[in-house]
Amino acid sequence: MKTAPRSSPLQDSGQPAAAASPADAGPRELRYDVIRNRLRQAILDGRVAAGLVLLEGPVAKVFGTSRVPVRKAFEMLHDEDLLRKFPGRGYLVAPPGVEPSPQRLPIDEAALGLDVPDATIYIPSESERIYGQLEQAISTCVVFGHFRIDETRATEHFRVNRAAVREALGRLVDRGLVEKNVYSSWRAGPLTARAISQDFELRLLLAPEALRLSGPKLDPAALAGLRRELAAEALDMESLLAVERKIHVDCLAHHQNVKLHRFLKLCELPLIVNQLFCRMFRQPVNPVVVAEYARIVGNLCDGRFDQAAEALADHLRAAGKRAPPQLKALAVLPEPPLPDYVVRIV
Structure with missing residues (x-):
């Protein structure tokens, strides 16, 4: 249940950061x-x-x-x-x-x-090595319109073969961040209020049940660790975002319903929007969100899985109300420099 925090898309100047160099994809060992x-x-x-x-x-x-x-x-x-x-x-x-x-x-x-x-x-495979940087670039670009992911340029940018790029992009298709069919190129965006609302509706229907099913199989020590993180006075935004992903992804994956797991992976736009908003605007930790997560984790720690599922549903309803203003704020930002393999569709 451990997720490494990614760097902020903004530089200290407050302007969108330039595209990362291929070396930032991770060292080859x-x-x-x-x-x-x-x-x-x-x-x-x-x-x-x-x-x-x-x-x-x-x-x-x-x-x-x-x-x-x-x-x-x-x-x-x-x-x-x-x-x-x-x-x-x-x-x-x-x-x-x-x-x-x-x-x-x-x-x-x-x-x-x-x-x-x-x-x-x-030693991570080539696709694993480039996945984080590819995900960050595409998560950022979808806010600013409709884009095509150029395979050839991506292989040159990351200095890997096509199979590695396709495997990484395929994982992003599974998460609903990229689209691809037999006859089209890889495409991403645009991120719309309707798409986010639909993802929230799906998560509200599916995520509480996934948590109820997964709860008894979660590691008590890992849950206790989440509880301590949320109670820490030094909790910062990156740590909170890491906790968020553990709750919304890792904690929902310990059940046997493969289709349920697949559908939840396809509706992660709410997580993407919140992460982008918090990082691009350098948001302080919101105590209301911390309290919502603490209620979920506390119930899981105490073995009250039905109450944990209800707490997750309440959180999703509240987050659904916070998302539209976040998306509007992101929409007024200037488009940041993007890697050359991300090509705007005119």
């Missing part, structure tokens, strides 16, 4: 570099027994990868004189100035000197 760096540091720190025989298969299993990146990491460490070949399979751990004898021991996280219980490497 290579598995063999991660493995090499972790093993290198562990060897230099003396956390790996000198003479330990390292084999590709067992080390790959520890890191949750194939043998290919492990083999590359071994070769790099051998070139640095930290691993040594010997008459047998694999490599010997051989720190500088040590002449070790082979030690064939079980290979696990502890044997490799790794200071984490689970060393499995998670």
Whole structure:
């Protein structure tokens, strides 16, 4: 239930921020570099027994990868004189100035000197790496009209292949933020009061029931964490928006009704409008909204799932009344600089 906050679309000057550079999509990490760096540091720190025989298969299993990146990491460490070949399979751990004898021991996280219980490497796919920046650009542009997402320009902007761009855009289609059919290009916007009102109507019908079904399966520790966040004196807007997403998305997803989950994903425009409004106008935390969320979370913590569902319904009705003025305020803003893959439809 953890969501990383995104940066504000406004600069300190109050003007819309310029389009982010491709590098902002997130760094590219290579598995063999991660493995090499972790093993290198562990060897230099003396956390790996000198003479330990390292084999590709067992080390790959520890890191949750194939043998290919492990083999590359071994070769790099051998070139640095930290691993040594010997008459047998694999490599010997051989720190500088040590002449070790082979030690064939079980290979696990502890044997490799790794200071984490689970060393499995998670490296986001290309589509995951670009998704956040793509989502932010499209969430911003829909306020200002009707746009086409140019696949070719997007691949050049992010320096990825078309499959990665299509996969990321497909996720935005699932959220109702982008449209696409067999014969058309990817399109986004315009964001209208009618579309937002319809999404609120759907959420009011579906979200309380989803919360009622999900409530008994939610993690009590995570709910207690949400309660503490909402009660914190230092609660800022980004933290509140993160809580908002946990309540409206994560807390509604712990049930077996696949269609219900799918329909809720298709009506997230109210969340998008509120996030844009709060970030573009640098809004202070609204104590009324905090109280609404605290009532929902408090009932969930206490196991009162029907009351939590009623509290969510009350919140959605109140939020539906706050949304039209927010949209009007957004509509008068000057259009911010957008990446070149976002093309206005005239």
